Each structure stands twice: as C-alpha cells, then as structure tokens.
Amino acid sequence: MSAIFEVEHLKKAFGGLTVTNDVSLSMAPGDRVAVIGPNGAGKTTFVNLVTGILRPDSGAVRLGGETVTKIDAIGRVRRGLVRSFQVTRLFQDMTPTEHVGLAILQRSGRSGRMFGNFLAMRDVMAEAHDLLGALGLGDLMHRKVSEIAYGQQRLLEIAVAVALKPKVLLLDEPAAGVPQSDTGRIEQALADLPGDLAVLMIEHDMDLVFRFAKRVVVLAAGTVIFDGSPADVTKDTRVREAYLGSYANASHAA
Numbered sequence: 001m002s003a004i005f006e007v008e009h010l011k012k013a014f015g016g017l018t019v020t021n022d023v024s025l026s027m028a029p030g031d032r033v034a035v036i037g038p039n040g041a042g043k044t045t046f047v048n049l050v051t052g053i054l055r056p057d058s059g060a061v062r063l064g065g066e067t068v069t070k071i072d073a074i075g076r077v078r079r080g081l082v083r084s085f086q087v088t089r090l091f092q093d094m095t096p097t098e099h100v101g102l103a104i105l106q107r108s109g110r111s112g113r114m115f116g117n118f119l120a121m122r123d124v125m126a127e128a129h130d131l132l133g134a135l136g137l138g139d140l141m142h143r144k145v146s147e148i149a150y151g152q153q154r155l156l157e158i159a160v161a162v163a164l165k166p167k168v169l170l171l172d173e174p175a176a177g178v179p180q181s182d183t184g185r186i187e188q189a190l191a192d193l194p195g196d197l198a199v200l201m202i203e204h205d206m207d208l209v210f211r212f213a214k215r216v217v218v219l220a221a222g223t224v225i226f227d228g229s230p231a232d233v234t235k236d237t238r239v240r241e242a243y244l245g246s247y248a249n250a251s252h253a254a
C-alpha cells in the first residue's frame with residue numbers, strides 16, 4: 001500500500017549536538033509502529049520535527065504525498081497529522097464533552113462558532129457522546145477534567161485525537177503515569193483505534209510496545225538502528241547493546 005506518512009533523511013542539530021541524524025521512516029494506512037530508544041535518543045525531538053514544532057536542518061516530512069516540511073503544526077493537523085493532545089494541555093475547568101465537541105467543530109470547519117453554541121448542536125453532541133461512551137467515559141461526560149482520574153484524562157486525550165479524524169496519529173507514551181489498574185483501558189482504546197489509521201507510538205513500556213506494535217523502530221543517538229518486526233528486535237545485537245539489554249533475555253524474546 002502506498003505511504004500515507006514519510007520522513008526522509010531528517011536532520012536536526014542543537015549547536016554542535018546532532019540529535020536527529022538522517023532519520024527516514026515510512027508508514028502506510030493501518031500501520032502500528034512503536035518508536036523506542038534510550039533516554040536522550042532523540043524521540044521527543046523526532047516527534048517535534050514531524051509535527052512541525054521544530055524545523056529540521058534538512059530532510060523532508062510528507063503526508064499523503066504532500067511535502068509538509070515548511071507547514072506549521074496547525075497546518076499539519078488540518079492535513080491529518082495529529083499528536084495526541086496531552087493531559088498537561090487539557091483544560092481543567094472544561095468537561096470531556098466540551099473538549100471532544102471543540103475537536104469535532106475544528107475538524108468540520110466550524111471552529112469559528114461561539115463556544116457556548118455548540119453544546120446545542122445535535123450532531124456534535126451525538127458524536128461526542130458516542131466517542132466518549134465507547135472509551136468508557138460516558139458517565140463522566142459532564143464532569144470537569146479536574147474531577148476525573150488521571151487514567152481517564154489520558155483516555156480523553158485519545159478521544160480528542162480521534163475526534164479530529166486523523167490519518168496519522170502520534171501517541172507520546174499514552175500509558176505513562178497511569179496506574180496499573182487502568183492501563184488495560186488505555187490498551188483497549190488503542191486496540192479500538194480505526195483500522196485504517198496509521199499510528200506511531202513513542203513508548204518506554206516494552207510490554208505495551210510488544211502488544212501494540214506490528215513494527216518497531218529503534219532510535220539511538222539520533223539514528224535509526226533498527227526498523228523491523230517485534231520478533232526480530234529482541235534478537236538484534238545493536239539493539240541489545242544500545243537499549244533492550246535484559247528485556248531481550250527475558251521471556252519475551254522470540
């Protein structure tokens with residue numbers, strides 16, 4: 001299948017430190033890719049380059065065949081490249097319904113409407129209710145974000161991202177900080193993402209990576225040192241040396 005998302009020879013240096021060094025990556029609709037790597041490998045910088053928060057020194061980012069390297073973050077969202085809205089960016093005094101409703105308005109080109117009005121828009125409310133209900137947030141739809149648990153806030157991030165109907169979704173450690181008792185719900189939400197959506201997940205939790213990803217990309221010192229199947233990643237000598245270590249020797253090794 002043709003690529004929906006391509007990164008070609010991306011480079012970025014901060015002063016004398018090259019943090020992204022000739023990174024290339026291609027994804028087709030429906031791909032489930034995890035990017036892993038040790039602390040400081042350049043994962044966050046990579047996401048920032050891809051989403052348009054940072055400009056690369058060289059290289060290209062393409063979305064659906066269109067080069068978006070010089071397009072800002074909002075322009076990339078409009079074209080279908082969405083990074084999960086992070087808990088730190090949720091509005092504590094707003095409800096899940098309001099968050100998801102605003103995302104639906106933005107997606108459907110109606111974001112110029114007065115904020116209060118959309119709560120009366122039946123189509124927006126019906127979609128928001130369905131989406132939140134499917135994620136198990138139905139009972140909390142009208143509570144303030146500040147009143148709901150952290151794991152539920154992380155589910156809300158996913159709901160907001162899905163409401164934007166992206167073509168490519170970037171998830172930055174979707175289960176980080178979530179109590180063990182709630183990680184199952186996050187995993188279920190990830191499993192239920194639309195089948196044709198390309199999902200790129202940055203994640204440290206290797207159990208989650210191995211359950212979610214069909215493909216694993218390993219970054220080390222700003223370079224891709226592995227791009228292949230979860231079964232093969234544990235056998236790769238460079239990956240073992242750079243990152244996996246004891247995990248590869250544990251029972252998960254294929």
Ligand SMILES: Nc1ncnc2c1ncn2[C@@H]1O[C@H](COP(=O)(O)OP(=O)(O)OP(=O)(O)O)[C@@H](O)[C@H]1O
Pocket residue numbers: 014017019037038039040041042043044045046
């Ligand atoms: N704005 C910046 N200016 C200078 N150096 C930076 C900047 N941003 C990141 N770095 C450096 O780039 C390197 C990669 O950082 P980055 O945060 O991308 O790694 P990471 O893989 O996301 O790490 P972690 O897993 O710890 O979040 C680090 O050495 C970091 O100190």
